[in-house]
Amino acid sequence: MDHHKVVEQALVHIEDNLQQPLSLDSVADAFHMSKFYFHRLFSAMMGCSLSQYILKRRLNASLPLIHNKTMSLTNIAYELGFGTQASFTRAFKRQYGVPPKSLRAEQAVITPEPIPAVVQRPVKNVNGDIVTDFTQTELGTLRVSGIAFEVDLAGDYKARIRTHAQMLFNHMDDTADDPCYVIYSNCEPHSTRFKVLFGIPREVQIDLPYYFTVDVPQLFCAKFKYTGDILDIGDVLKTDYARFLKITRQETEDSHIELIQVFDDVQHLDAAYHIYAPIKKLPIDSEI
Structure with a gap:
């Protein structure tokens, strides 16, 4: 079906x-x-x-x-x-x-x-309830270089993110096939302002003040797979994540990183991608 x-x-x-x-x-x-x-x-x-x-x-x-x-x-x-x-x-x-x-x-x-679009993502049955498919996994340490900037979710953040992403593409070789990481971190608790890093796991020379290199620590995460623009699925992602936390009895990790979006190929950002959301690691016998 x-x-x-x-x-x-x-x-x-x-x-x-x-x-x-x-x-x-x-x-x-x-x-x-x-x-x-x-x-x-x-x-x-x-x-x-x-x-x-x-x-x-x-x-x-x-x-x-x-x-x-x-x-x-x-x-x-x-x-x-x-x-x-x-x-x-x-x-x-x-x-x-x-x-x-x-x-x-x-x-x-x-x-x-x-009529709203139906966000494309796999689903599964957990304890008689249909939920977005998820896994719990370790995301290893990595160094990401690219464009860093701030956005306000209460403003025109979609256009701002797309504009800065284009800046990264303008400094890359058309043959580059690196994975692409979009890292979102909250500026302050309960704030609508977020820091965003749009980059790849190797050095890219970009004029300051936009160029940054960030070391991401190892994180235990809930992992979801989506197809579509993350800027257009925000409410669905929040609902999926809330249902995940309820079903697994998990808690969010106290991390400055809110979530990481990962594409397999920086040249194909219209393809499926994964979302990693940091969570606290429960004892093995407590995990789903």
């Missing part, structure tokens, strides 16, 4: 039927699956329950209807299955932080979002 394809098709089915009654039973039946298995699969792949997802997409679908001003808020609520305008308004405000009337009065601007 192609789990990703099933969930992708389910997202399209949901989008096409937002004005119809939707339930776990009806969606699972549409794909000839047990509702219990489909619930576990959907939650694992999307990082939220089916009901939470349907609610978000109905609120998303309400945005153009509010902008058009051809339907009353009450009719929009009935159209999308909220029952009453009050329940619609409460859900809308929880999701977007403002009531729908603010949008209609053009006091706020909210852009509808397309």
Whole structure:
């Protein structure tokens, strides 16, 4: 069974039927699956329950209807299955932080979002729950050289990371086939600012102040495999990591390194990659 394809098709089915009654039973039946298995699969792949997802997409679908001003808020609520305008308004405000009337009065601007992509990663069954596949492994010491900079997750960090990554590529031979390491470390506890090193395990000459060489100590890590842009899967990764910690009863390691993204070939950053997240090493008889 192609789990990703099933969930992708389910997202399209949901989008096409937002004005119809939707339930776990009806969606699972549409794909000839047990509702219990489909619930576990959907939650694992999307990082939220089916009901939470349907609610978000109905609120998303309400945005153009509010902008058009051809339907009353009450009719929009009935159209999308909220029952009453009050329940619609409460859900809308929880999701977007403002009531729908603010949008209609053009006091706020909210852009509808397309159907989200299903992040590609292997899954497995652990104690009756479907979770992202993981291993626990030692990541040996290594020296990485490349571009170092800071990003603020509360700002336009995606463009900043891509710009600095291009700086590294501009100083490399096109035939280079080194593995690529993207190392993220928190500037301060509970801060949205992160230090990022984008580099390879050999020396690359780059003009200061961007060039740095970092010695990464040996780390015991949870290891995950993904396909896709890490800048676009952040929320999914957080959910996967939280589920991993719960299932394995692990704890995060007290390390300045938050996670390391590893590509096999610096020339192919559109390929699958591994994420290493430092964790505390439990006694052997306690490990999954």
